[in-house]
Amino acid sequence: MKRIAICLAAALFVLSCTCSGGSGKPADNPPVEPEVNTEEEPVIVEPEGFRIVAVDLGVSVKWANANIGASAPEEAGDYYAWGETQTKDKFDWESYRWCKGAPGAITRYNTDESYGRVDNLSVLKTGPDGDDVASIVLGGAWRMPTQKEWDELLAKCKWTRTEVGGMKGFLVEGAGNSIFIPAAGSRDGRRISHVGEDGFYWSSSLLTDDPNAAWSMHFGKYGTAETYMYHYRNYGQTIRPVMAE
DSSP states (O other), X not given: OHHHHHHHHXXXXXXXXXXXXXXXXXXXXXXXXXXXXXXXXXXXXXOOOOOOOEEOXXXXXXXXXXXXXXXXXXXXXXOBOTTOOSOOXXXXXXXXXXXXXXXXXXXXXXXXXXXXXXXXXXXXXXXXXXXXXXXXXXOTTEEOOOHHHHHHHHHHSEEEEEEETTEEEEEEXXXXXXXXXXXXXXXXXXXXXXTTTXXXXXXXXXXXXXXXXXXXXXXXXXXXXXEEEEEETTSBXXXXXXXXX
């Protein structure tokens, strides 16, 4: 009996050493997971949203990749009367900012006294106190293109009719880069017309021979794009900004 008790005590001693990680072989335990700090806020990575950027087309100014108010290159964006910096629901002479309710009663940007008060301003002023909507909305070196800058884009870049995202328009290519200019139509009164057919884009240049109007770039369903006076200043048209560096 004494011998059996001694053997049993020895067996229990060996078993104790093995379980406690002593000189025996360690037990096969599952790995311990690292401690997680539950108080640390998770990092949320949001997808980068669309933004207007300047594209070098090999001309004197860089052109925006989309219209003011658009969230994609193929969107029309917002419509503005010439020299106004806010969108609105109705485009007519009564609501136009720079006249006294009728054509021929111009109060700003006028070179002919028969059209109203003369200030001899022929290009929209930029800056926070100006009347150039691209300069107001985007800031920095952004502004609306002049008539000459539209003419330069037409003359020096390749214009190809195409469709992007279901919107018809022109692909404009130069210096290995390109932009898409959609047929955004225009606004008259409360109506939006010619979307998907015509493009009407304001310049910052007054039509000095008829200060009721301003220069714009236009293209229709057929033919090429061109710059000419099409709308009076109270009409709503889209804006494609430029950046002058």
